[in-house]
Amino acid sequence: MTVKSDARARPYHHGNLKAALVAAAEAVLERDGLAGLSLRAVAREAGVSHAAPRHAVGDLAGLLAELAASGFERLRTAMQCAAAASEAPLDALGACYVRFALAHPALFQLMFRQERLEADRPALVAARRALLDTLRSALPDGQTGERTRAAMLSAWAQAHGLAMLLVDRQLPPELADAAVIEALLGGVHA
Amino acid sequence: MTVKSDARARPYHHGNLKAALVAAAEAVLERDGLAGLSLRAVAREAGVSHAAPRHAVGDLAGLLAELAASGFERLRTAMQCAAAASEAPLDALGACYVRFALAHPALFQLMFRQERLEADRPALVAARRALLDTLRSALPDGQTGERTRAAMLSAWAQAHGLAMLLVDRQLPPELADAAVIEALLGGVHA
DNA sequence: CCTCGATCTTGACAACGTAAACATCTCTGT
DNA sequence: ACAGAGATGTTTACGTTGTCAAGATCGAGG
Numbered sequence: 529m530t531v532k533s534d535a536r537a538r539p540y541h542h543g544n545l546k547a548a549l550v551a552a553a554e555a556v557l558e559r560d561g562l563a564g565l566s567l568r569a570v571a572r573e574a575g576v577s578h579a580a581p582r583h584a585v586g587d588l589a590g591l592l593a594e595l596a597a598s599g600f601e602r603l604r605t606a607m608q609c610a611a612a613a614s615e616a617p618l619d620a621l622g623a624c625y626v627r628f629a630l631a632h633p634a635l636f637q638l639m640f641r642q643e644r645l646e647a648d649r650p651a652l653v654a655a656r657r658a659l660l661d662t663l664r665s666a667l668p669d670g671q672t673g674e675r676t677r678a679a680m681l682s683a684w685a686q687a688h689g690l691a692m693l694l695v696d697r698q699l700p701p702e703l704a705d706a707a708v709i710e711a712l713l714g715g716v717h718a
Numbered sequence: 719m720t721v722k723s724d725a726r727a728r729p730y731h732h733g734n735l736k737a738a739l740v741a742a743a744e745a746v747l748e749r750d751g752l753a754g755l756s757l758r759a760v761a762r763e764a765g766v767s768h769a770a771p772r773h774a775v776g777d778l779a780g781l782l783a784e785l786a787a788s789g790f791e792r793l794r795t796a797m798q799c800a801a802a803a804s805e806a807p808l809d810a811l812g813a814c815y816v817r818f819a820l821a822h823p824a825l826f827q828l829m830f831r832q833e834r835l836e837a838d839r840p841a842l843v844a845a846r847r848a849l850l851d852t853l854r855s856a857l858p859d860g861q862t863g864e865r866t867r868a869a870m871l872s873a874w875a876q877a878h879g880l881a882m883l884l885v886d887r888q889l890p891p892e893l894a895d896a897a898v899i900e901a902l903l904g905g906v907h908a
Numbered sequence: 909c910c911t912c913g914a915t916c917t918t919g920a921c922a923a924c925g926t927a928a929a930c931a932t933c934t935c936t937g938t
Numbered sequence: 939a940c941a942g943a944g945a946t947g948t949t950t951a952c953g954t955t956g957t958c959a960a961g962a963t964c965g966a967g968g
Contacts, residue, residue, distance in 0.1 A: 545915085562833045566955060577917045579957080584915090588956065642886040643752045643827065660890055672892075678901040681893045682876065685902070689879025690871070696832040700850055702862075703871045711868040712875070732947075756924065767948050769926080774946085778925065910968090917962070924955075931948070938940095 545584035546594070548574050553595045557634045562644075565634075567591065592638060593649035599635045600655035603628050604662050611666035618679070621663070622687035623713045629691035636695055640688070686712075735774040736784070738764050743785045747824045752834075755824075757781065783839035786829045790845035793818050793829075794852050801856035808869070811856070812877035813903045819881035826885055830878070876902075 552573035557565050567588045568578045585591040607624050614620035629636040638644065645652065667680065690712065693699050732738070742763035747755050757778045758768045775781040797814050804810035819826040828834065835842065857870065880902065883889050 567957090568955065578955095579918080580916055582916090582957080637831075637833070640882070640886055640888055641827075641831070647887060674895075674897060674901065677893060677895070677898050681880070681889075681898055682902055684893075685879035685883060686872065686876045687879065688883055689875035689877065689881075691879075692830070692882050693875060693878055696830055697837060698830055699871075703867060703874075705864075705867070707864060708867050708871055711864065712872055735946080757926090758924065768924090769949080770947050772926080772947090912967085913965095915962100915964080918960085920959085921957085922955105925953095927950105927952085929948100929950080931946100933944105933946075935944085936940105936942095 545574070545576065545580060549581055549584055549591060550594050550598060553591055554598075554635070557595070557638070558632075562634045562637050565592075565638075589644075589646040589649065592645055593652045595635070596639045596645055597651040597655035599632065599639045600652075600659050603639075604655075604659045607659075608662050608666065611663075617666055618683045619713070621666070622683055622690075625684075625687040626691045626694070626713060629695050633695045636691065640692075732766060732770075735764070735766065735770060739771055739774055739781060740784050740788060743781055744788075744825070747785070747828070748822075752824045752827050755782075755828075779834075779836040779839065782828060782835055783842045785825070786835055787839075787841040787845035789822065789825045789829045790842075790849050794845075794849045797849075798852050798856065801853075807856055808873045809903070811853070812873055812880075815874075815877040816881045816884070816903060819885050823885045826881065830882075 549570055553565065553570045556569050556573050560569070567581055570591065571578045571580055574580075581587075581591060585594060603625075606628055607621055610620045610624035611617045647653075663680075667676075690709070694704070694709075739760055743755065743760045746759050746763050750759070757771055760781065761768045761771055764770075771777075771781060775784060793815075796818055797811055800810045800814035801807045837843075853870075857866075880899070884894070884899075
């Protein structure tokens with residue numbers, strides 16, 4: 529009945545639901561935040577029945593893992609560019625990290641929170657490892673000394689903490705000042 | 719009927735449910751983590767009906783606000799001691815912050831996450847402000863220059879980021895190494 | 909053409925937060 | 939002393955969520 533040659537007709541069994549669900553989930557996430565991100569809401573957004581996601585992504589944890597993995601992938605490409613275009617990679621990476629968090633607050637929260645995510649989903653561990661590999665290769669040489677690792681952890685912790693404090697609106701006004709934050713992101717060598 | 723002079727008899731209408739609920743909530747939190755913390759589970763833990771919390775704490779957000787506020791209060795006293803007993807207050811405060819997060823992971827997550835908490839509950843804003851006041855008074859003099867604020871934000875972000883990354887188990891094994899973390903907490907002046 | 913398997917829908921269930929009606933206990937005014 | 943009033947818990951109920959089982963629908967291969 530539905531004309532087969534119409535490309536925009538929904539592909540009979542809806543085509544690839546998985547991608548559609550991830551897209552719908554991101555739409556819900558940006559509209560209603562993390563609290564409004566439910567499996568049924570995503571199904572509604574995608575225009576399918578509430579149990580349709582079962583065959584596509586398994587369960588809620590599966591959908592969230594896919595969504596977070598796509599977030600890690602995007603963060604990876606963003607930081608790849610930032611590292612290549614700067615002479616102070618650590619600072620540039622930190623700034624890029626924080627910028628990403630501010631651009632996609634709910635997604636950032638989802639990606640790094642343990643409670644709603646199941647940390648050992650394959651899609652997640654792959655995306656996380658890809659990001660880490662990119663970071664390692666972007667750093668000066670491939671040093672693995674304790675000194676280097678401490679510096680890397682320090683930079684990551686600083687960027688992550690600032691991002692989380694900003695996204696969670698935990699900073700008092702005097703500290704959330706743009707100038708102060710810029711001073712932190714701009715780097716120590718200013 | 720119930721003998722009035724028996725001190726251990728439940729105080730007729732259960733005494734002060736609010737404190738009992740907060741205590742029960744913390745027990746549930748430590749046993750089942752943030753994901754298992756539901757109003758009904760807390761009511762069960764406290765031995766009252768599932769709708770009893772309504773009169774004591776209003777709703778779920780009210781209970782979580784009380785619980786988080788008690789967490790902020792405990793963090794405040796811990797950091798107060800740490801600051802007084804050290805000559806490098808910023809480092810000592812950071813170490814204390816991270817130690818608190820590791821000692822009470824679920825509580826720490828609850829305290830600093832925006833989604834489940836309602837940020838403007840009176841109990842919460844009071845506890846948060848008390849913590850900030852304590853920190854301010856613990857810092858050298860009462861300097862308010864942009865330089866000082868940037869240093870304060872930097873230290874906080876680093877401690878917060880490290881704590882969150884640890885609590886959320888986001889660090890790869892090579893960075894979660896105890897020596898590396900100690901190097902970060904021990905301070906730059908080692 | 910017609911069956912098979914993948915895919916989606918429907919219906920159901922338990923657990924959750926919240927609300928209203930009801931019960932029970934404490935307290936206060938006279 | 940005692941009756942009403944108000945605070946404090948319980949019961950019942952409703953809508954939402956995640957998950958499961960059974961049925962419907964469609965594409966593809968024999």
